[in-house]
Amino acid sequence: xxxxxxxxxxxxxxxxxxxxxxxxxxxxxxxxxxxxxxxxxxxxxxxxxxxxxxxxxxxxxxxxxxxx
Amino acid sequence: xxxxxxxxxxxxxxxxxxxxxxxxxxxxxxxxxxxxxxxxxxxxxxxxxxxxxxxxxxxxxxxxxxxx
Amino acid sequence: xxxxxxxxxxxxxxxxxxxxxxxxxxxxxxxxxxxxxxxxxxxxxxxxxxxxxxxxxxxxxxxxxxxx
Amino acid sequence: xxxxxxxxxxxxxxxxxxxxxxxxxxxxxxxxxxxxxxxxxxxxxxxxxxxxxxxxxxxxxxxxxxxx
Amino acid sequence: xxxxxxxxxxxxxxxxxxxxxxxxxxxxxxxxxxxxxxxxxxxxxxxxxxxxxxxxxxxxxxxxxxxx
Amino acid sequence: xxxxxxxxxxxxxxxxxxxxxxxxxxxxxxxxxxxxxxxxxxxxxxxxxxxxxxxxxxxxxxxxxxxx
Numbered sequence: 001x002x003x004x005x006x007x008x009x010x011x012x013x014x015x016x017x018x019x020x021x022x023x024x025x026x027x028x029x030x031x032x033x034x035x036x037x038x039x040x041x042x043x044x045x046x047x048x049x050x051x052x053x054x055x056x057x058x059x060x061x062x063x064x065x066x067x068x
Numbered sequence: 069x070x071x072x073x074x075x076x077x078x079x080x081x082x083x084x085x086x087x088x089x090x091x092x093x094x095x096x097x098x099x100x101x102x103x104x105x106x107x108x109x110x111x112x113x114x115x116x117x118x119x120x121x122x123x124x125x126x127x128x129x130x131x132x133x134x135x136x
Numbered sequence: 137x138x139x140x141x142x143x144x145x146x147x148x149x150x151x152x153x154x155x156x157x158x159x160x161x162x163x164x165x166x167x168x169x170x171x172x173x174x175x176x177x178x179x180x181x182x183x184x185x186x187x188x189x190x191x192x193x194x195x196x197x198x199x200x201x202x203x204x
Numbered sequence: 205x206x207x208x209x210x211x212x213x214x215x216x217x218x219x220x221x222x223x224x225x226x227x228x229x230x231x232x233x234x235x236x237x238x239x240x241x242x243x244x245x246x247x248x249x250x251x252x253x254x255x256x257x258x259x260x261x262x263x264x265x266x267x268x269x270x271x272x
Numbered sequence: 273x274x275x276x277x278x279x280x281x282x283x284x285x286x287x288x289x290x291x292x293x294x295x296x297x298x299x300x301x302x303x304x305x306x307x308x309x310x311x312x313x314x315x316x317x318x319x320x321x322x323x324x325x326x327x328x329x330x331x332x333x334x335x336x337x338x339x340x
Numbered sequence: 341x342x343x344x345x346x347x348x349x350x351x352x353x354x355x356x357x358x359x360x361x362x363x364x365x366x367x368x369x370x371x372x373x374x375x376x377x378x379x380x381x382x383x384x385x386x387x388x389x390x391x392x393x394x395x396x397x398x399x400x401x402x403x404x405x406x407x408x
Contacts, residue, residue: 001137001192004179004270006104008135019361021223022242024380025134031099036074037132038362038380040197040228040242043140047136056135056137061176062266062402063131064105066093067076067124067341068115069339069341069396072383087157089291090310092176106158106176108296108310108401111344124341129380130198130334135137142240144271155293160312161270167235172210173268174294174312183272192271198334199267200241202229202276203212203260204251205273205328208315208406225359226378244333244364244378247276260273265312266402278376280407297406303371308346309404319408328407335403336377338365339348339396340387 007059009035013051018044027057075127077103081119095125143195145171149187163193211263213239217255222248231261279331281307285323297321299329347399349375353391367397
């Protein structure tokens with residue numbers, strides 16, 4: 001599936017922490033930049049996500065703010 | 069102001085396109101990675117945003133999906 | 137790519153309207169239910185999206201409210 | 205109250221799981237399609253939400269991505 | 273319909289500006305505080321929204337960041 | 341850092357509740373109006389957030405719905 005999301009950043013899972021329903025996943029996208037995603041535990045299980053996996057951080061343009 | 073957003077990526081504005089109410093801003097955050105933000109024209113004017121500016125892409129962890 | 141998003145609803149594009157920077161896409165997901173997505177014009181072009189196409193509406197669980 | 209959200213899908217609550225602060229609610233909107241919402245436990249209590257309830261999944265158009 | 277959204281702020285529409293597909297609505301919620309919403313033109317028409325109307329700004333808790 | 345977000349409401353933290361990964365923060369923005377934010381525990385720690393602190397609720401215009 002190809003996605004409309006303007007931001008699809010490829011990287012590697014460097015940390016994965018599950019809560020009771022929500023998990024936090026950190027993806028290093030290169031040059032030391034790390035993106036944190038908050039997703040459901042269910043999604044982690046469905047994707048079989050684990051540290052070291054190649055993964056994408058996917059973000060809609062309307063969810064990005066700009067700071068200056 | 070310090071922000072709760074887990075993702076604050078520093079870069080440079082490489083493109084800026086205004087529509088009638090909504091603008092698209094592209095920020096290069098290094099290593100060729102570019103983040104697209106869709107913000108109001110008003111915000112562009114308030115920040116005095118222009119191509120070449122140093123800027124941050126700010127994204128809440130709950131707005132990041134993971135693909136694998 | 138497999139996605140963490142809990143909601144991936146398959147349907148058919150029944151309407152597509154472009155603005156100056158933002159487009160509205162309506163996807164019929166069956167039984168008369170129609171989902172409206174607001175995405176960038178750029179995304180419409182990248183996907184080569186047109187009326188009649190099979191498509192998915194993808195929504196993060198944290199973006200769904202509940203009414204009763 | 206009438207809402208601006210383009211997507212208001214009527215269905216029935218088929219699953220409800222509370223975490224420590226966040227709950228996951230699954231609403232069947234017909235034809236086997238199920239929408240998962242991640243809302244606060246507080247909201248579940250305020251709505252008196254339980255399995256079997258008639259409920260709406262409410263989603264802003266700008267929170268819908270398109271896949272093809 | 274009662275909503276799960278934690279933030280439902282009552283106020284008055286003080287400004288309304290339509291673009292080609294997206295409109296910006298400003299709601300004064302008292303004490304000089306004004307909330308800006310970006311919604312579809314279609315939603316403005318459906319609600320028959322106009323300056324002076326009593327209206328609610330509705331925001332999911334997961335869409336609020338904190339600054340300090 | 342100056343932000344593109346149209347909504348930056350200043351107030352005082354009146355409640356703070358941590359879950360396993362996600363925390364709920366309530367900010368009184370005056371005149372009895374209270375905004376609830378759902379942020380990561382990590383963000384609470386990074387900001388050193390506690391009840392009584394002066395804080396801002398920051399919300400993108402595209403995350404605000406309108407009810408009437």
